[in-house]
Amino acid sequence: MVSGVGVGLAAAATAVALVAVDGSAGHGPARSGGAPESARRVLLAAADSSARMPGPAGAPGTSGRQSAFWFTQVRNGERTQVAGKGGAYVVEELSETRDWTNAHGPRRTEAQTKAGRGGTTTHYWAGRRLGARPAEARDQAAWKRDGSPSRWHVGKRDLNTETTAWQVHQEETAFNASFPDGSLEQVGRLPADPDGLRRYLLAHPNANMRNRQDWETDSQYLLNTVGRMLVVEPVSAQVRAAAYRLLAALPDARSAGRVTDPLGRSGVQVSVEGPGPKPGFAPGPGPTPERLESGIVFDPSTGRLLATLNISTGGRSSLPKGALLGWSAVVRTGWVDRAPANATKLPG
DSSP states (O other): OOOOOSOOOSSOOOBSSOEEOOOOOOOOOEEOOSOOOOHHHHHHHHHHHHHHSOOOTTOTTSSSOOOSEEEEEEEEEEEEEEOOTTSOEEEEEEEEEEEEEETTOOOOOHHHHHHTOSOOEEEEEEEEEEEEEESSHHHHHHHHHTTOOSEEEETTEEEESOOOOOEEEEEEESTTSSBTTBSHHHHTTSOOSHHHHHHHHHHOTTSTTTOOOTTOOHHHHHHHHHHHHHHHSOOOHHHHHHHHHHHHTOTTOEEEEEEEOTTSOEEEEEEEEEEOOOTTTSSSSSOOOSEEEEEEEEETTTTEEEEEEEEEOSTTOSSOTTOEEEEEEEEEEEEESOOOSSOEEOOO
């Protein structure tokens, strides 16, 4: 995915059953008070809810009208501390991505999927920058004391408040033509029991868009992977339930209780803590943390995943323990009939 610069989205995809989960723009996760339930309990509640929820309408292979693309729209935020005239404050850089994954890509074996062989298909994606801004109310006040700048220089990067239009791309590709776990047919064969799904995910750490990092513990990797899988892949209700039950069995999962996610929606946060990236690895500005808390925010009553989070645990990070470092929030997912118009064709 890339941040869009330039060309606007000429024709949005026509939705059959898009699940819109957008809310007012907030800067969470803000705690909602009350003693948190155990991670195991809320994850099992999400599993039970997921098992009862029907899948998105329009999926190929189901009865009724069938659609051509699995569509996702995700908003991303990355926070960093900047030096101001009246003291340091936190700026949040925002971006948004859209992705149209072709449901009718070529069928592949597992070996072909790993190697990017077995035919290509047309893939569409789009991105745009939403600019940088003070992260929270106290940062807004410090920003005003700093003269309300519209640009900041942090390390080797320049941040600014400018926004861009959607830039839409079209490519013929083998690697990104399918879901992380292969074709739609292969996604349909994912293990629907928690033990089997855990074994599968641990045995396939480098699937397309997964790429386990060498510092991640099993718990970090599984939580991060499940968070991605529940957004980018149209998994069945049974697999979704198995994914939550898999997380419920993690010995180091902790619940922060009811929170407000970065888009202002209410959910429950569950996190695991482990090592952070090696110094200099992280693409964002500012020092990388020695340890990192990875989290997901979800609605236990539906099993719907709302957001994924990275939270500081102190150490090398320029942000204090408990501070939000970065997040990705689901705006919309679902099956759609059409790809975007006026996409720029990429070579390949």
